[in-house]
Amino acid sequence: xxxxxxxxxxxxxxxxxxxxxxxxxxxxxxxxxxxxxxxxxxxxxxxxxxxxxxxxxxxxxxxxxxxxxxxxxxxxxxxxxxxxxxxxxxxxxxxxxxxxxxxxxxxxxxxxxxxxxxxxxxxxxxxxxxxxxxxxxxxxxxxxxxxxxxxxxxxxxxxxxxxxxxxxxxxxxxxxxxxxxxxxxxxxxxxxxxxxxxxxxxxxxxxxxxxxxxxxxxxxxxxxxxxxxxxxxxxxxxxxxxxxxxxxxxxxxxxxxxxxxxxxxxxxxxxxxxxxxxxxxxxxxxxxxxxxxxxxxxxxxxxxxxxxxxxxxxxxxxxxxxxxxxx
Amino acid sequence: xxxxxxxxxxxxxxxxxxxxxxxxxxxxxxxxxxxxxxxxxxxxxxxxxxxxxxxxxxxxxxxxxxxxxxxxxxxxxxxxxxxxxxxxxxxxxxxxxxxxxxxxxxxxxxxxxxxxxxxxxxxxxxxxxxxxxxxxxxxxxxxxxxxxxxxxxxxxxxxxxxxxxxxxxxxxxxxxxxxxxxxxxxxxxxxxxxxxxxxxxxxxxxxxxxxxxxxxxxxxxxxxxxxxxxxxxxxxxxxxxxxxxxxxxxxxxxxxxxxxxxxxxxxxxxxxxxxxxxxxxxxxxxxxxxxxxxxxxxxxxxxxxxxxxxxxxxxxxxxxxxxxxxx
Numbered sequence: 079x080x081x082x083x084x085x086x087x088x089x090x091x092x093x094x095x096x097x098x099x100x101x102x103x104x105x106x107x108x109x110x111x112x113x114x115x116x117x118x119x120x121x122x123x124x125x126x127x128x129x130x131x132x133x134x135x136x137x138x139x140x141x142x143x144x145x146x147x148x149x150x151x152x153x154x155x156x157x158x159x160x161x162x163x164x165x166x167x168x169x170x171x172x173x174x175x176x177x178x179x180x181x182x183x184x185x186x187x188x189x190x191x192x193x194x195x196x197x198x199x200x201x202x203x204x205x206x207x208x209x210x211x212x213x214x215x216x217x218x219x220x221x222x223x224x225x226x227x228x229x230x231x232x233x234x235x236x237x238x239x240x241x242x243x244x245x246x247x248x249x250x251x252x253x254x255x256x257x258x259x260x261x262x263x264x265x266x267x268x269x270x271x272x273x274x275x276x277x278x279x280x281x282x283x284x285x286x287x288x289x290x291x292x293x294x295x296x297x298x299x300x301x302x303x304x305x306x307x308x309x310x311x312x313x314x315x316x317x318x319x320x321x322x323x324x325x326x327x328x329x330x331x332x333x334x335x336x337x338x339x340x341x342x343x344x345x346x347x348x349x350x351x352x353x354x355x356x357x358x359x360x361x362x363x364x365x366x367x368x369x370x371x372x373x374x375x376x377x378x379x380x381x382x383x384x385x386x387x388x389x390x391x392x393x394x395x396x397x398x399x400x401x402x403x404x405x
Numbered sequence: 406x407x408x409x410x411x412x413x414x415x416x417x418x419x420x421x422x423x424x425x426x427x428x429x430x431x432x433x434x435x436x437x438x439x440x441x442x443x444x445x446x447x448x449x450x451x452x453x454x455x456x457x458x459x460x461x462x463x464x465x466x467x468x469x470x471x472x473x474x475x476x477x478x479x480x481x482x483x484x485x486x487x488x489x490x491x492x493x494x495x496x497x498x499x500x501x502x503x504x505x506x507x508x509x510x511x512x513x514x515x516x517x518x519x520x521x522x523x524x525x526x527x528x529x530x531x532x533x534x535x536x537x538x539x540x541x542x543x544x545x546x547x548x549x550x551x552x553x554x555x556x557x558x559x560x561x562x563x564x565x566x567x568x569x570x571x572x573x574x575x576x577x578x579x580x581x582x583x584x585x586x587x588x589x590x591x592x593x594x595x596x597x598x599x600x601x602x603x604x605x606x607x608x609x610x611x612x613x614x615x616x617x618x619x620x621x622x623x624x625x626x627x628x629x630x631x632x633x634x635x636x637x638x639x640x641x642x643x644x645x646x647x648x649x650x651x652x653x654x655x656x657x658x659x660x661x662x663x664x665x666x667x668x669x670x671x672x673x674x675x676x677x678x679x680x681x682x683x684x685x686x687x688x689x690x691x692x693x694x695x696x697x698x699x700x701x702x703x704x705x706x707x708x709x710x711x712x713x714x715x716x717x718x719x720x721x722x723x724x725x726x727x728x729x730x731x732x
Binding site: 083200234243245246247248249250251252253254255256258259263267268269270272273276277278279280281284288291292294296300327328329330331332333334 | 539570571572573574576577580581582589596599600605607612615618619621627655660
């Protein structure tokens with residue numbers, strides 16, 4: 079797979095009139111922000127745009143302008159010429175209903191920053207050196223002189239800010255900060271948009287944090303931290319999938335902790351395990367694989383049958399073994 | 406008071422050889438970062454520099470390169486020609502021992518971004534449009550061609566990042582992001598320095614968060630949130646002053662909360678109250694003044710005699726009255 083050029087992609091956008099724009103299931107800020115950023119540029123060019131996401135718009139991103147246009151596919155086949163997949167590493171991760179909605183498209187465009195993206199479009203632009211798909215879109219839109227409306231500006235900022243942990247992660251580049259400077263120059267309300275992005279949680283998320291902290295256990299001289307969530311608590315608090323997003327960072331950030339683990343009982347009785355490692359010598363992906371899961375060296379997950387306590391005991395025993403081996 | 410020019414200040418630095426650099430008591434990232442940033446530039450120019458802070462170096466900033474040079478004054482009068490106060494709104498906030506250490510200085514330089522700074526130096530540079538003193542120093546150092554070593558680079562970044570909530574607060578400007586871009590261009594390790602700044606808390610801070618959350622109370626239909634800390638808990642956990650820094654933001658960020666309050670029993674038996682408002686119609690400074698405190702419309706504090714429960718009852722009653730008046 080080789081990348082198309084920005085001008086080839088821009089040409090394709092100009093030559094067509096109807097578009098479906100999609101992103102990955104369980105969408106985050108970069109997914110939704112990218113959909114809105116490019117979609118609104120197309121609308122400003124007079125095109126018809128359908129914003130489809132398999133799981134719809136998460137409540138915590140509903141502050142984004144124009145986000146009410148993001149809808150869940152209802153099993154219909156949309157009459158569109160072009161399908162655009164953004165920030166989505168594989169085609170199946172767009173979701174079955176979204177794929178059905180896009181099935182009449184004659185041309186597929188695929189823009190992403192995930193290294194593992196195989197390039198499933200007719201025109202692909204994959205740049206894993208970019209910390210967010212939103213940053214690729216900023217480069218694309220400014221290079222090709224496409225419209226950069228207030229909606230596009232705010233959406234790009236939120237896409238990049240959320241995917242870089244507010245300009246903190248190692249993928250953040252000179253271009254990322256220069257882009258932010260330019261967006262402020264274009265009128266972005268920095269204080270306002272960040273307050274909406276980061277300083278506005280439903281009460282249930284704080285209550286969830288409290289419940290989780292009350293189950294926190296430290297082992298192996300503080301090198302291993304874990305907390306857990308039973309399904310009953312999720313029901314009681316009326317939790318949504320995005321409510322627990324990022325909370326594991328709170329225990330990963332404890333000084334001395336090398337492995338942080340989150341055990342969660344799901345509605346179907348399965349157990350989900352999220353693991354984070356700060357020690358490259360302890361590959362949590364290897365442990366995940368032993369239980370049928372997968373991921374990366376420093377961040378991996380499992381979804382398995384069993385009881386919360388049973389799975390917890392087994393996984394922690396395996397992690398302790400590996401921690402002790404590199405003590 | 407009118408500002409000196411950057412070149413007048415640079416001239417004064419070049420003409421002298423021995424310096425004491427100070428900042429405010431209970432120093433934060435902008436205070437310590439500014440001291441190290443300018444101090445190391447002077448050292449690179451061959452000058453002798455004493456880095457003095459009344460309260461010493463907080464543990465959470467000990468990762469900063471060269472920070473072991475920050476010392477508490479021991480009651481001595483240092484043999485220096487020039488005293489430099491950074492990020493410190495008033496002279497007394499430098500601390501009595503720091504002032505004594507600086508007493509032999511013949512020339513005072515005062516650089517700050519606090520609006521209320523009266524200009525207590527012989528040469529002053531106060532710019533309240535800057536979100537951090539670190540950003541003023543960046544402008545100064547680059548404009549005057551002073552040495553910008555790795556120590557200065559990292560210190561400036563941490564100063565500005567911490568004072569802008571990681572580039573989020575409304576004071577963040579085009580220049581802030583452009584500065585960050587330039588510091589990355591100069592070799593800053595973005596991922597590394599942010600991990601040290603934000604992702605490394607002592608366990609006791611997480612335990613403190615747990616204890617605070619367990620006292621969280623919501624009133625007035627979720628418009629008023631408060632939590633409290635008894636002195637016994639602080640002793641039990643071996644808390645340091647910086648451990649509670651910023652924690653109030655967690656409850657301020659709850660959707661629907663307009664006022665967040667933190668009640669804290671101090672070692673001397675006094676009660677400290679921190680208040681945050683998200684509603685400009687509820688001026689927490691007015692309430693603070695009723696109890697002998699002060700601050701700003703949206704962030705104010707009190708230190709008063711009384712019992713934790715007694716002060717809490719009185720302050721919350723006053724806040725509820727004002728909330729109800731603008732319901």
